[in-house]
Amino acid sequence: GQNIDQPTxxxxxxxxxxxxxxTYQTSGFNGLxxxxxxxxxxxxxxxxxxxxxxxxxxxxxxxLSRSKGYSYLLxxxxxxxxxxxxxxxxxxxxxxxxxxxxxxxxxxxxx
Amino acid sequence: KAxxxxxxxxxxxxxxxxxxxxxxxxxxxxxxxxxxxxxxxGLQFLFEYFSETQRNKGNFPGRFSGRQFSNSRSEMxxxxxxxxxxxxxxxxxxxxxxxxxxxYFGPGTRLTVT
Numbered sequence: 144g145q146n147i148d149q150p151t152x153x154x155x156x157x158x159x160x161x162x163x164x165x166t167y168q169t170s171g172f173n174g175l176x177x178x179x180x181x182x183x184x185x186x187x188x189x190x191x192x193x194x195x196x197x198x199x200x201x202x203x204x205x206x207l208s209r210s211k212g213y214s215y216l217l218x219x220x221x222x223x224x225x226x227x228x229x230x231x232x233x234x235x236x237x238x239x240x241x242x243x244x245x246x247x248x249x250x251x252x253x254x
Numbered sequence: 255k256a257x258x259x260x261x262x263x264x265x266x267x268x269x270x271x272x273x274x275x276x277x278x279x280x281x282x283x284x285x286x287x288x289x290x291x292x293x294x295x296g297l298q299f300l301f302e303y304f305s306e307t308q309r310n311k312g313n314f315p316g317r318f319s320g321r322q323f324s325n326s327r328s329e330m331x332x333x334x335x336x337x338x339x340x341x342x343x344x345x346x347x348x349x350x351x352x353x354x355x356x357x358y359f360g361p362g363t364r365l366t367v368t
Contacts, residue, residue, distance in 0.1 A: 174355060185344060185359035186297070230297065241287050241299035241310050242357065 145169040147245035149231050154251045159221050163248045165214045165231035176242060177205050177216045178230040186230055189216070218250075226252045256281065258347050258360035266366045272333040275363045279326050279347030285309075286328040287357060288320060291342040303328050304349070332365075340367045 146168045155161040167175070174193045178186035192198055192207035192214065204217040216229055228249050234242035259278045267273050279286050288300040299312035303322035320330040326347075332339055342364050346357035 176357075178359075185361050188356050188358065191353075191355055232297075241289075241302050241312055242297075243299060244289075244297040246296040 145233055145243040147231055147233060147243060149229075149245040149248045151246065152249045152251065154253060155218075155221055157221055157223060157252055157254050160217065160219050161221060161250065163216045163218075163229050163231075163250065165216070165245060167212050167214070167231070167233050167245075169212075169233050169243070172209065172233060174234060175205075175207055175214050176232040176234065177203075177214075178232065178244075180228045180230060180247065182227075189229075221252050223252050223254070226250060258345060258358050260343075260345055260360040260363050262363060263361065264364045264366075266368060267335050268368055269335055269337060271335050272331060273335060273365060274329055274331045275343055275345075275365075277328045277330075277345035277347075277360055279328070279345075280350070280358055283347035283349045283358075284326055285347060285349040286322060286326065287346045287348070288328070288330050289344045289346065290314075291344060291362070292340075297344070300330065300343075335367045337367050340365060 149165045176191050177189040179189050180186040190205035192205050197206045202219045207214045228247040230247045231245040232242040261276045285304045287302040289297050291297045301320050302310040306322045317333045322328045342362045344359050344362045346359045348357045
């Protein structure tokens with residue numbers, strides 16, 4: 144089985160930096176994904192890590208440590224539009240396996 | 255390039271009925287995955303189809319089934335609906351040439367069972 148834990152809710156200030164952590168315990172692993180989901184909308188892909196280390200993409204970065212079963216999503220220069228749920232998911236790197244999602248972290252950005 | 259489309263967007267059914275939902279993946283994508291999203295359980299994987307074959311299945315009862323056609327379009331069916339089946343059903347396609355692992359989600363079908 145697979146278990147994925149992430150904080151339920153976080154609050155941050157516009158312009159600041161926030162780190163959303165995700166820990167996982169899985170029987171298999173073939174990649175870790177982060178998705179963003181605004182209320183009432185479908186999830187959108189943010190990042191994918193299969194090797195240890197940091198992947199940077201603009202204001203968003205994602206880190207993975209496979210030995211620790213740990214990942215984080217780092218959001219810089221926060222904007223109000225970043226208020227959303229952020230979903231951590233573990234699954235098949237080649238799309239062969241379904242993704243197992245965490246419950247999501249609801250991020251609230253305050254002015 | 256058109257995104258993932260799902261029909262219908264909203265559906266109201268009665269307990270005991272059955273329902274069929276449709277998903278058209280992004281052109282060129284051969285893999286379609288289905289998920290159920292509820293406030294209590296979050297996003298849960300139902301099954302994945304690739305080239306008309308079910309390649310992986312989540313932990314859902316047999317009332318939930320699916321299929322994929324030769325054009326990669328997919329349908330999922332839920333029989334003998336229960337109140338607890340009320341949820342947002344999302345499909346995602348993947349298998350693009352440059353990023354085969356990246357799943358693109360459709361807007362979802364909101365199913366309400368009364």
